[in-house]
Amino acid sequence: MAFIRFAERPHFRNPWAEFERIRQGLDELSRTFIGEGQQALARATVYPPLNIFEDKDSLIIKAELPGVRAEDLDISLEGDTLTLQGQRKPREDSDKVSYHRREIKAGSFSRAIALPTKVDVDKMSAKLANGILTITLAKAEEVKPRQISITTE
Amino acid sequence: MSEHELQVQEKKEVQHSGETTKPEKYFVPAVDIYETEEEVTVVAEMPGVTSDGVEVSLEDDVLTIEGSRKPEEMEGKRVLLQEYESGNYLRRFTVAETIDQDKIKASMADGLLTVVLPKAAPAKPRKIEVQMG
DSSP: OOOOOGGGSOTTOOTTHHHHHHHHHHHHHHHTTSOTTOOOOOOOOSSSOEEEEEOSSEEEEEEEOTTOOGGGEEEEEETTEEEEEEEEOOOOOOTTOEEEEEOOOOEEEEEEEEOSSOEEEEEEEEEEETTEEEEEEEEOGGGSOOOOOOOOO | OOSOBOOOOOOEEOOOSSOOSSOOOEEEOOEEEEEOSSEEEEEEEOTTOOGGGEEEEEETTEEEEEEOOOOOOOTTOEEEEEOOOOOEEEEEEEOOSOBOGGGOEEEEETTEEEEEEEBOOOOOOOOOOOOOO
């Protein structure tokens, strides 16, 4: 067994660098295992995970928020940043309840996203149905596709 | 705020014993199960499922909850970001308590399925006389 005295080590060496290198290698490896025809999911780091779609004249943002009531949800738009805030309230139980499983968490959340296009602030709607939030934003006139006519002299 | 922040919970796919014929995905819904003296309640997260897409059954002490949702309208739409997948939900539990099958109630609200399983009245001990032959 080789002993390295602490003082002999170069003091600028990051002891976690090796672990970081291994982690990156493993991440890369797991990415190659995503099957063909399967769409790679973007990993959400902030609750709630979102799905964003666009069609010709609108932007559609969806989130799964089971157990969140409309009055506990707050959506705001500032510039091109959309903020989703809310909370899921814990269930009110009587004292005599004993839990077998507890997987549904209560708590608050806040997520801000930068919108990929300019939107018309006045044409914004949000709907919460069956635990799914759907926000529809109309694209601003200036970002909608436009035909350019060419004139010749 | 005193409450903690909600964390992203990754959806788990159901491990099938066999493959399904339709290329649909089944996820394991997160559940809360709690018990009082009178009943056992199961609450499951099933966003996107309407009340007519839910199936609850209790057979041989196995409670099955299944929720199916309609596939999303994707015509003319382009995906910009996809952080979650949608699919159906399926989960099974073995119920240890004796349940009064006729009084099971299920309701769907805000994407949460609530199943109330009332316990059956405890069977009265019956004395069996042994006849001497």
